[in-house]
Amino acid sequence: MSDAAAPREQWGSRIGLILAMAGNAVGLGNFLRFPRQAVENGGGTFMIPYFIAFLLVGIPLMWIEWGVGRHGGQRGEGSTPGMFETLWKHPVAKYLGVLGLFMPLVVLIYYCYIESETLAWTFFSLVGATQGLSQDGMRSFLASYQDLSDPTVHARWVPFAFFYVTLAVNFWVVSKGLVAGIERLAKIAMPMLFVFAAILVIRVLTLPGHEVIENGVATTYTPWSGLNFMFSPQWDALAEPKVWLAATGQIFFTLSVGMGTLQAYASYLTRKDDIALSGIATAATNETAEVVLGGSLAIPAIVTFFGVTGAVAIAKGGSFDLGFIAMPLVFNQLPGGPLITTLAGMMWFGLLFFAGITSSVAMATPLLGFIEENFGWTRKKTAVALGVFAAVLGSLHVIYNARGFLDEWDYWAGTFGLVVLALVETILFVWVFGPENMWRELHEGASIRIPRFFKAVMTYVTPVFLLVMMVWWTVQEAVPTLLMEGRPESELAVRWASRGFMVAILIAQLFLIKAAWARRARRKGAA
Amino acid sequence: MSTTAIIFMTLAWTGVLGLMAWSWSRLLRSAPPDDQLPPPGTSL
Numbered sequence: 019m020s021d022a023a024a025p026r027e028q029w030g031s032r033i034g035l036i037l038a039m040a041g042n043a044v045g046l047g048n049f050l051r052f053p054r055q056a057v058e059n060g061g062g063t064f065m066i067p068y069f070i071a072f073l074l075v076g077i078p079l080m081w082i083e084w085g086v087g088r089h090g091g092q093r094g095e096g097s098t099p100g101m102f103e104t105l106w107k108h109p110v111a112k113y114l115g116v117l118g119l120f121m122p123l124v125v126l127i128y129y130c131y132i133e134s135e136t137l138a139w140t141f142f143s144l145v146g147a148t149q150g151l152s153q154d155g156m157r158s159f160l161a162s163y164q165d166l167s168d169p170t171v172h173a174r175w176v177p178f179a180f181f182y183v184t185l186a187v188n189f190w191v192v193s194k195g196l197v198a199g200i201e202r203l204a205k206i207a208m209p210m211l212f213v214f215a216a217i218l219v220i221r222v223l224t225l226p227g228h229e230v231i232e233n234g235v236a237t238t239y240t241p242w243s244g245l246n247f248m249f250s251p252q253w254d255a256l257a258e259p260k261v262w263l264a265a266t267g268q269i270f271f272t273l274s275v276g277m278g279t280l281q282a283y284a285s286y287l288t289r290k291d292d293i294a295l296s297g298i299a300t301a302a303t304n305e306t307a308e309v310v311l312g313g314s315l316a317i318p319a320i321v322t323f324f325g326v327t328g329a330v331a332i333a334k335g336g337s338f339d340l341g342f343i344a345m346p347l348v349f350n351q352l353p354g355g356p357l358i359t360t361l362a363g364m365m366w367f368g369l370l371f372f373a374g375i376t377s378s379v380a381m382a383t384p385l386l387g388f389i390e391e392n393f394g395w396t397r398k399k400t401a402v403a404l405g406v407f408a409a410v411l412g413s414l415h416v417i418y419n420a421r422g423f424l425d426e427w428d429y430w431a432g433t434f435g436l437v438v439l440a441l442v443e444t445i446l447f448v449w450v451f452g453p454e455n456m457w458r459e460l461h462e463g464a465s466i467r468i469p470r471f472f473k474a475v476m477t478y479v480t481p482v483f484l485l486v487m488m489v490w491w492t493v494q495e496a497v498p499t500l501l502m503e504g505r506p507e508s509e510l511a512v513r514w515a516s517r518g519f520m521v522a523i524l525i526a527q528l529f530l531i532k533a534a535w536a537r538r539a540r541r542k543g544a545a
Numbered sequence: 546m547s548t549t550a551i552i553f554m555t556l557a558w559t560g561v562l563g564l565m566a567w568s569w570s571r572l573l574r575s576a577p578p579d580d581q582l583p584p585p586g587t588s589l
Contacts, residue, residue, distance in 0.1 A: 036572065062553030069560065246546040249554040292575070299568035305561040313557075465575040 026091065027196040029286055034201035036299050039283055041204040041376025043274045043304035044211065046132065048312040049370060050337035052268060056248055057317060057333045059264045060255025065309075067256070067265035071483075072305065075266055078472060078480045079275040079440055080301050082447050084293040085459045087284025096285045096387030098278050098443070099531045105451040112531055114446075117439040118278025119385050119527050124431035124520060125277065126381035127408050128424045131415045133374035134177070134184035136367050138163065139342060141180075143363025148346045149356055156343045164338075165420035177416050182409060188375060189405035192382045193398045196286055200379050207372040214369040215311040218362065222319045226353070230325035239325055244318030247326050259490070266487055267433075272308050273301060276436030279380040281443075282387055294464040307373075315366075316340050319348045341370065392534035411519065418516070422509040426516040429499055434491060441484040444476075453477045 029035040056064045090101030098118025102111040142148050142159075151159060162171035191199045227238040255261045270276060284293065321329045324344065332344045349362040382404060389400045415424050448456050457473055502510060546554075 032572065062550055065553055065557050069557075242546050245554060246550045249550040249557070250547055251549055251553060295568060295571055295575070298564065299572050302561060302565035302568050306565045309557050309561045465571060 026094065026096065027286055028288060029291075030197040030201050032291075032296070034197070034205055035283070035287070035291075036296055036303070037208045038200055038204040038376070038380070039280065039296070039300040040303040040307075041208050042279050042283065042380035043272065043300060043377075044208070044307045045272075045274065045373050045377040046136070046337070046341075046370055047268075047271050048304065048308040048373060049215075049315060050312075050341045051271065052308045052312045053248065053315070053317045054333045054337055054340060055264055055268045056313065057330065059261045060252045060258075061247065062249040062251035063253060063255045064261065064265055065249070067262045068268060071262075071266040071269040072301070074475055074479050075483050076269040076273050076275070077298065077301055078476045079270075079444070080273060080280070080297040081294065081460055081468070081472075082444055082456075082476065082480075083275055083280035084284045084287075084297045085456060086443055086447050087281035088287045088289075088291070088293055088462075089459050090281065091285030091287060092289055094391065096282055096391050097384040098281055098439075099388065099534075100391075101281060101285070102443070102446055105446045111446070112535060113528060114442050116524065116527050116531060117435060117442065118281060119388055119530075120524050121276070121431050121435045121439060122278045122282075122381040122384050123527075124427050124435075124523060126378055127412045128415050128427045128432070129374065129378050129381065130184050130188060130408065131181055131412055131419070131424065133188075133371060133378055134180040135163065135342070136370040136374055137184050138177070138180040139346070140364055140367040140371055143346070143349075143360055143367055146356060146360060148363065149350060149359055151346070151350070153343065153347060156347055160338065160342050166417055167420070178413065181412055181416055184375075185405055185409055185412065188378050188382065189401045189408075191375070191379050192386060193401035195397055200383070203379060204376055207376050211369045211372040211376075212307070212311070214365040214372075215307065215315065218365055218369070219311055219314045221352070221362065222315055222322075225319070225322050228322050228351075230323070230328065232325045232327050237325060239322050241318035241322050243326070244321030244329070245314065247321055247329065248313060248317045263487060263490055266483065270436055270440070271433075273304060274377065274380070276438075276440035276443075277381070278384045278439065279377075282384040283380060285387070288463075290463040292463050292465040294460055294468050295466045298466075316345060320344045323348050323351055341366075388530075388534070392530075392537065414516075414519070418512050421512040422505065423512050423516040426513050427520060429495075430517070430520060434496055437484060437488045437491065441481065441488060444481050444484060448477055448481065 029038075056068075086098075086101050086105070090096070090098075090104050093100070093104045095101045095104060097115065099112040099115030101118075102115040105111070139148075148156060148159060159171050162168045163177055166174050166177070191203050193199065194202070223241045225241050227240045229236050229238050231237075274280060287293065317329060317333075320332055320340070324332065332339050335343075345366055346363060349359045349366070352358050352362055382401075385404060386397065386400050389395050389404075390397055395403075415427075417423075451459075453473060453476075456476070460468060498504075502513060505513065
């Protein structure tokens with residue numbers, strides 16, 4: 019147990035907790051990654067493996083992480099090193115928990131940079147900076163922001179300024195504490211996100227038809243053509259393993275499992291608090307934001323103005339092309355003039371910013387909790403120290419983003435690492451802690467009884483699913499990524515340096531865990 | 546929209562909206578006292 023002197027904080031209300039948890043899960047991926055994945059992986063058919071993965075991996079992992087978190091929190095542990103030790107009394111357990119400190123910190127740093135772009139584009143929408151730009155103009159506008167060697171549109175200090183402001187807001191929120199900071203933010207940001215998204219969905223779905231020339235033929239597209247394109251099944255896609263893995267991967271990212279953040283939030287629950295129903299409510303809220311709102315925004319809007327061929331080309335260009343190039347172009351063409359363009363742009367990037375910040379404050383929580391509880395630092399002091407650290411390392415993302423610095427962190431910590439942590443915690447909670455203990459833990463204070471079917475799923479199906487996913491990703495992606503296959507020579511040095519920083523963070527955190535446990539032993543000896 | 550696309554979209558939307566409505570209604574019914582609204586007519 020940690021040696022924190024002060025009692026642990028608790029959530030102010032159940033609604034606040036669920037909104038904070040849902041805020042953690044609802045991120046940029048709900049509005050940018052999901053529609054792209056659906057379009058690229060079989061349209062309507064994608065929904066079949068997507069919902070199967072939701073049932074067999076998403077919901078079970080949600081419960082596992084809530085369970086691991088509350089179980090650890092009851093024993094004074096707010097982060098995975100201590101939580102894992104409460105499940106497995108072995109000296110190695112705490113070091114396995116480093117994953118739950120490493121991933122959220124690494125992802126937090128680069129995620130705040132991406133989040134700062136949504137803040138920047140909210141501002142650019144307000145001042146009308148993107149109004150009247152052509153597709154090439156919009157692309158140059160984004161490229162100049164993301165590549166400091168190209169100051170043709172933006173001065174070099176601009177991305178730094180938005181990044182530091184974003185970091186300052188994030189760490190100001192977390193420095194306020196759980197209830198006054200994170201919970202209050204969730205209670206404001208989540209309703210606003212849903213309102214902005216709902217207004218935009220209504221606007222998009224009521225757009226008039228638009229004539230698009232494709233291969234010399236004029237075709238009239240409507241938003242419903244976009245929905246048709248997104249939900250029309252391509253049955254042969256079901257036979258492709260990559261579609262199933264893409265769907266499982268999307269469930270993983272969208273629910274923010276395997277990150278260490280859900281566990282950290284759940285550690286502030288009490289034994290009488292429900293986790294069974296709350297876990298479902300969190301997952302369902304996230305899925306509504308993703309499938310209903312996220313699925314009805316970007317693709318229908320883009321198909322209306324660019325046609326199916328244009329939308330496919332944009333989707334293949336990646337999430338940034340979708341959100342930061344195509345959507346502003348759509349807003350420029352909305353009926354109603356510059357005022358509507360400004361409002362739509364502000365709502366779109368505003369909702370992305372809210373989706374981002376409610377996730378990034380969650381990523382700061384595990385390490386904050388770990389340092390507070392193990393080294394006796396105050397929350398403010400920890401927040402300032404972590405904020406400065408994030409500003410220094412994050413500046414490297416601003417400087418070297420165009421040369422693959424961010425991509426490396428995104429792959430190893432933000433993609434591959436999530437599956438590793440999820441697999442480790444599933445094995446510890448279900449197998450080492452024991453299926454009966456796990457089941458009992460999930461039902462402490464529960465408002466509902468979880469169907470018994472899920473006990474078997476969590477014991478056998480979820481770990482196998484995760485293992486298959488990890489092996490597949492290792493063979494298909496991790497090895498080629500590690501060997502930097504297909505990477506231009508000019509990026510190699512930056513990418514290796516990027517990996518070096520990650521390894522340094524991991525080693526530093528392992529030493530922090532060692533120091534924390536040495537401190538605990540000393541205090542225990544002195545007592 | 547094609548019929549199959551409408552079916553897929555309807556099923557997906559109904560599934561997630563239904564799950565959200567069910568879970569939130571259960572949650573609000575079983576919410577601890579500090580989350581529940583005061584009875585009508587209560588002076589705030």
